Structure formats: C-alpha cells, structure tokens
Amino acid sequence: MVRVSCKVCRRLGFSVCGREKCAFRKKPYAPGVHGKGSKRSRPSTSEFAVQLKEKQKMKFLYGLRERQFKNIVKTATAAKGVENTRRIMQLLEGRLDNVVYRMGFAPTRASARQLVGHGHIVVNGRKVTIPSFGVRVGDRIAIRPQSAGRAVFGSLDARLKAYEAPSWIALDKEKREGVIASKPAVTDVEVGVNAGVVVEFYSR
Numbered sequence: 001m002v003r004v005s006c007k008v009c010r011r012l013g014f015s016v017c018g019r020e021k022c023a024f025r026k027k028p029y030a031p032g033v034h035g036k037g038s039k040r041s042r043p044s045t046s047e048f049a050v051q052l053k054e055k056q057k058m059k060f061l062y063g064l065r066e067r068q069f070k071n072i073v074k075t076a077t078a079a080k081g082v083e084n085t086r087r088i089m090q091l092l093e094g095r096l097d098n099v100v101y102r103m104g105f106a107p108t109r110a111s112a113r114q115l116v117g118h119g120h121i122v123v124n125g126r127k128v129t130i131p132s133f134g135v136r137v138g139d140r141i142a143i144r145p146q147s148a149g150r151a152v153f154g155s156l157d158a159r160l161k162a163y164e165a166p167s168w169i170a171l172d173k174e175k176r177e178g179v180i181a182s183k184p185a186v187t188d189v190e191v192g193v194n195a196g197v198v199v200e201f202y203s204r
Contacts, residue, residue: 051201058193062092063109068132073202085195086185093168093184096123097131099141103166103178104163105156120147135180142177 059069076087092098097113100101100121106112113131115121120145121128123135135141143153156176165171168185 012047018061024165048204051197051204054194054197055201057111058092058195058198060190061109062095062098063113063193067088070202073198077199077202084199088195088198089191090183091134094134094136095140096121096128096133096135099135099169099180102166102169103141104160104165105143105153107159115152120144120150120152137180137182139180140177141180142175148176 055069059066062069064072072091076082076091077084079087082090085138093102097116098109100106100115101109101112105121106115116131116133117129119127119129120143122142123133124140127144147153153176155171160171160173160176163173165178166184168180169178170181170183
C-alpha cells in the first residue's frame with residue numbers, strides 16, 4: 001500500500017489522497033521553495049513531463065506501487081479486442097479496495113484498503129483480505145457479518161443516505177451490500193486523469 005501525503009497532491013496539482021480536507025484545496029501550488037511565486041513552479045510542457053505527471057496522478061490516486069501499476073498497464077495493453085484505456089480503467093476500478101470505496105463503505109481508497117486487509121469485507125459470502133482482488137460482474141460485495149457492529153462502520157448508514165454509487169454497482173444501502181451490475185465504462189469513471197496519456201508513457 002502506498003500512503004500518499006498532501007505534499008504529493010500539491011506537487012502534482014491534483015488531489016490524489018482522497019481526503020476531504022486535502023491541503024491542496026487550500027494551497028493549490030507546489031510545496032517548498034519551488035511553490036507559489038517561484039519560476040520553477042511553472043509546470044513543464046514537454047511531452048514526457050505531461051505523460052509522467054498523468055502516470056503519477058493515476059498511480060497515486062489508486063494507491064499503487066510502480067510495479068503494480070506497470071503490471072496493470074501491461075495487462076491492459078496486451079488484451080485483444082478491448083480499447084487500452086477502457087481496459088486499464090476496468091482493471092483499476094475492479095480492484096476490491098476500489099469497489100469498497102465506490103460503494104461508499106469507506107471515505108478514501110486507503111481506508112477501503114484497510115477494511116479489506118483487516119477481513120471486514122466478503123465477496124459472495126467469503127472473506128477476502130486481498131485489496132487487489134479483481135471482482136467480476138455478478139459478484140456480491142458486503143460487510144462481513146462479524147464486523148458489522150464495529151466502530152469503523154458506526155456512521156456508515158448516515159453516510160450512505162446521501163451517497164450515490166456509480167451505475168455499474170447495484171447498491172443496497174439497507175443491507176450494506178452491492179452487486180457488480182456491469183463492467184465500468186470510461187464515461188462512468190471520472191477520475192480527472194487521461195488514461196490515454198498513461199498508455200503513451202509506457203509505450204515509449
């Protein structure tokens with residue numbers, strides 16, 4: 001798991017930590033002596049710099065290490081009959097930790113990863129502790145019955161009342177469970193990162 005500090009968000013000019021009180025929202029410029037007002041704070045417009053920045057944004061957004069992320073891009077680009085960018089987003093969004101986050105069970109992907117790692121989530125009735133576990137259409141994801149009363153889920157019902165899950169997840173707020181209704185389309189996933197540019201970075 002990659003722990004992302006708000007300094008990374010400020011350096012990338014994009015909030016990747018997922019925290020509601022991300023420092024980037026108050027200080028939308030790079031930290032340190034190369035931050036606001038510095039000539040070196042101006043972003044490079046070279047093709048490589050743009051590609052690198054998009055790659056970093058997506059990698060940190062999903063909390064992945066370089067090898068993990070590179071393997072996902074490699075798998076996506078090797079798939080036949082599926083557009084590269086679409087496949088990348090399907091693989092990233094289909095990770096169990098991300099699904100738990102998308103269902104509203106956790107406020108950030110990092111906290112969702114902890115829920116999975118601590119054994120609080122079940123897939124089709126079976127406990128899964130691997131955050132990178134890939135879900136499939138038809139899978140049912142829920143909170144483990146033995147974990148339902150834990151403090152970490154104390155305010156979940158109130159939070160879910162105002163939450164709307166993406167269209168590819170059929171969420172039952174009362175039962176605290178959701179079914180993967182379909183594979184996510186690129187239009188369903190608004191992460192603010194250009195996946196096409198990421199593919200170009202690894203195709204160099």
